[in-house]
Amino acid sequence: MGCDSVELLLSRRLDGEALTPDQARAISQHLSECSDCRALDAGWQEDDRVLGRAFAAIQVTDQVSATRQAASILNRLAREEARRRPRVLSLKGVSLSAAAAGLILGVALAAMWASVQGAGLRAELARAMRLNQDLTGQMTTLRREAARGRPNRSWPGRAAEGDAVPGAQPHLLPEESGRRGWEPPASFPAARLTPEEFRREVDRLVRAGDLKGLDALRDRMPDDPTLARFLIDLSRQRMDSPMLRAKLASLIGASKGPDALRFLEEELAQQIQPGAVQDRIYQRALLDGLAQHPNERSTELLRRFWESGPDQAVRRGIVNNLEGIDTNEANRLLMDMARRDASGDQYSVRNKALELLISRSQGSPLLQQDENFLELLLETGSHAGDPLWDDASYRALEFLQMSQRGNSRVRQLFHDLQRQTPQGNIWWDYFREALREF
Amino acid sequence: MEGSYRSLNDEELVRRCQERDHKALEELILRYTPLTRGLVISFIGPVRDVEDIVQEVFFQAIKSLRHLRQPDRFNSWLYKITRRVSHGWLRAQDGSVSLESEDALEAATGGLEGEADEDRTRMLDEVRRVVQELPELYREVVILRYFSRVDYETMAETLGLSPSAVNARLVKARKMLRRKLEPRHREGWFHGM
Numbered sequence: 001m002g003c004d005s006v007e008l009l010l011s012r013r014l015d016g017e018a019l020t021p022d023q024a025r026a027i028s029q030h031l032s033e034c035s036d037c038r039a040l041d042a043g044w045q046e047d048d049r050v051l052g053r054a055f056a057a058i059q060v061t062d063q064v065s066a067t068r069q070a071a072s073i074l075n076r077l078a079r080e081e082a083r084r085r086p087r088v089l090s091l092k093g094v095s096l097s098a099a100a101a102g103l104i105l106g107v108a109l110a111a112m113w114a115s116v117q118g119a120g121l122r123a124e125l126a127r128a129m130r131l132n133q134d135l136t137g138q139m140t141t142l143r144r145e146a147a148r149g150r151p152n153r154s155w156p157g158r159a160a161e162g163d164a165v166p167g168a169q170p171h172l173l174p175e176e177s178g179r180r181g182w183e184p185p186a187s188f189p190a191a192r193l194t195p196e197e198f199r200r201e202v203d204r205l206v207r208a209g210d211l212k213g214l215d216a217l218r219d220r221m222p223d224d225p226t227l228a229r230f231l232i233d234l235s236r237q238r239m240d241s242p243m244l245r246a247k248l249a250s251l252i253g254a255s256k257g258p259d260a261l262r263f264l265e266e267e268l269a270q271q272i273q274p275g276a277v278q279d280r281i282y283q284r285a286l287l288d289g290l291a292q293h294p295n296e297r298s299t300e301l302l303r304r305f306w307e308s309g310p311d312q313a314v315r316r317g318i319v320n321n322l323e324g325i326d327t328n329e330a331n332r333l334l335m336d337m338a339r340r341d342a343s344g345d346q347y348s349v350r351n352k353a354l355e356l357l358i359s360r361s362q363g364s365p366l367l368q369q370d371e372n373f374l375e376l377l378l379e380t381g382s383h384a385g386d387p388l389w390d391d392a393s394y395r396a397l398e399f400l401q402m403s404q405r406g407n408s409r410v411r412q413l414f415h416d417l418q419r420q421t422p423q424g425n426i427w428w429d430y431f432r433e434a435l436r437e438f
Numbered sequence: 439m440e441g442s443y444r445s446l447n448d449e450e451l452v453r454r455c456q457e458r459d460h461k462a463l464e465e466l467i468l469r470y471t472p473l474t475r476g477l478v479i480s481f482i483g484p485v486r487d488v489e490d491i492v493q494e495v496f497f498q499a500i501k502s503l504r505h506l507r508q509p510d511r512f513n514s515w516l517y518k519i520t521r522r523v524s525h526g527w528l529r530a531q532d533g534s535v536s537l538e539s540e541d542a543l544e545a546a547t548g549g550l551e552g553e554a555d556e557d558r559t560r561m562l563d564e565v566r567r568v569v570q571e572l573p574e575l576y577r578e579v580v581i582l583r584y585f586s587r588v589d590y591e592t593m594a595e596t597l598g599l600s601p602s603a604v605n606a607r608l609v610k611a612r613k614m615l616r617r618k619l620e621p622r623h624r625e626g627w628f629h630g631m
Contacts, residue, residue, distance in 0.1 A: 007609050008602075008605050008606065008609055011605060011608050011609045011612060012590075012605055015583060015589075015590065015608065016589075017589065017590055017605075040616075043616050043620060043623075044612050044616065046619075046623050046628075047612065047615055047616055047619050047623075049628075050561075050565050050619065050628045051565060051569070051580070051584045051615070052584055053562065053565075054561075054562045054565035054566050054569075054584070055566070055581070055584040055585040067468065069467060069471045069489070069492060069493065069496070070464050070467040070468050070471070072493060073467055073493060073496050073497065073500075074460065074463070074464055074467075219501065219504075292505070359598050362599070362600070362603075391573060391574050391575070394573040394574075394575060394576075395575055398575065398607070398610070402603070402606065429613065429614065429617040430610070430613070430614055433610070433613050
């Protein structure tokens with residue numbers, strides 16, 4: 001067994017992965033003969049110790065932290081659901097009557113407890129009583145909210161719909177005595193509406209021009225293919241308002257059935273007609289919608305769309321669509337996008353396209369042997385060290401190193417890169433090791 | 439009942455979550471919090487906002503859970519969300535992210551294990567800084583191994599790789615780290631740790 005194979009086994013052993021008796025014997029045999037690997041093994045063990053300590057120091061006891069995390073999320077969830085509930089009855093009424101019901105249930109359970117002798121039944125009753133306590137606790141919280149007169153649709157400091165992470169500030173909940181909680185998201189999926197309720201709600205929100213309301217409605221949409229036609233008709237009537245049109249396109253994308261797909265494709269095709277008014281927001285909404293209906297037929301349309309030179313957000317939408325289409329044609333488009341989207345501000349599109357291709361190539365010998373793919377990887381790998389290419393270039397190099405060891409152009413690339421890298425840099429060592437493996 | 443949820447595989451658990459079973463949701467969050475936290479740290483470093491970002495990841499995941507067509511691939515789907523949310527956070531920081539001191543980490547994570555004197559804190563910071571210098575694809579396996587403590591099979595499923603590719607990445611990562619850590623070992627930096 002050579003040093004390369006033993007290194008893999010040493011790493012496995014260090015990580016507590018199972019080794020066969022033959023592998024364990026091979027390691028012992030090799031280490032008894034190879035001083036380099038003995039030194040490597042000893043060094044890795046040293047590093048393993050300090051790495052373990054370094055990360056243990058920032059590690060909360062997993063279970064405690066996970067439980068706290070789950071509790072915070074479920075708390076946020078419960079509050080969100082409570083926020084939606086009062087549409088039917090007043091919160092105060094619900095909470096008080098529910099609390100009363102809980103009290104009666106508690107008394108009944110206690111009486112039953114006293115009379116029950118069987119251990120199994122007692123355990124079941126104990127569980128039911130705990131559940132009752134939980135419910136009573138939740139009702140108490142609801143009652144407090146109602147007593148404060150806090151409007152259920154507006155929480156102070158609540159992150160705006162669609163806010164990025166930095167905008168979502170943690171908020172200390174008063175009743176949690178110091179426990180850190182989060183404001184409820186308006187986006188948590190509530191129960192779905194019936195088709196009729198959905199139609200009524202869309203009509204109302206469109207008339208009110210409530211864009212956020214339309215966004216939130218997406219997660220409450222019922223699975224009914226007839227809704228696509230309803231939304232398409234509505235969208236055609238509201239061509240005068242670009243933002244409403246985009247929001248409706250987003251809802252159409254989330255709806256089921258062939259009507260939705262046909263509409264999205266027709267509208268996208270319309271957008272790339274010569275002389276068409278370019279509406280980037282609408283295009284992004286259409287592309288997001290199309291990604292919900294992945295099909296090979298869309299690839300040609302996506303290519304024409306990309307060749308029309310859309311902005312970066314729209315290009316990202318195209319890559320997102322290609323994620324759901326694993327065909328040669330889709331891969332060719334990804335390669336073109338990865339190669340040509342090489343200028344500074346396009347790097348996230350290029351990285352995503354390259355990442356998809358590399359991930360697909362692991363199960364596709366055809367793609368691995370594709371000359372264009374190799375060219376793309378060589379070109380991408382040659383940018384190692386350029387921060388804008390960082391992740392993409394090292395992914396490409398890693399892939400080349402693993403799958404194209406015998407290729408002289410790959411070896412030459414690693415030679416060139418090592419020559420360009422100052423000795424002592426972490427990458428100089430990487431290139432040297434890679435060349436040794438070649 | 440809780441025990442029975444623990445014994446469910448991911449696919450079944452996710453299906454129950456899609457049917458709005460809150461106990462299943464609780465189990466899913468418990469099961470995936472350590473892994474997700476490790477991934478967030480690998481993307482953005484051990485900064486104060488890690489816990490907040492982990493929460494945001496779960497919320498975004500829960501929000502779109504019903505659209506997940508392959509529940510058996512939940513972990514790689516969650517990985518993509520974690521990556522997107524973390525990178526979004528990084529972009530919003532405009533490159534001005536700095537690693538937090540132990541004090542800040544203590545506030546963020548709820549306390550350190552044991553007493554950390556100044557020298558030890560400096561050493562541990564240094565080790566994590568070296569790990570942060572690795573490119574993302576090597577950094578993530580190191581952090582999943584040492585922080586999230588997951589096995590090769592879980593890492594492979596999460597990252598969309600084969601277990602042997604995970605093994606190879608860890609070997610490369612170890613070699614890069616060795617190059618940086620060896621001089622510090624020789625200088626006695628980690629003596630007594």
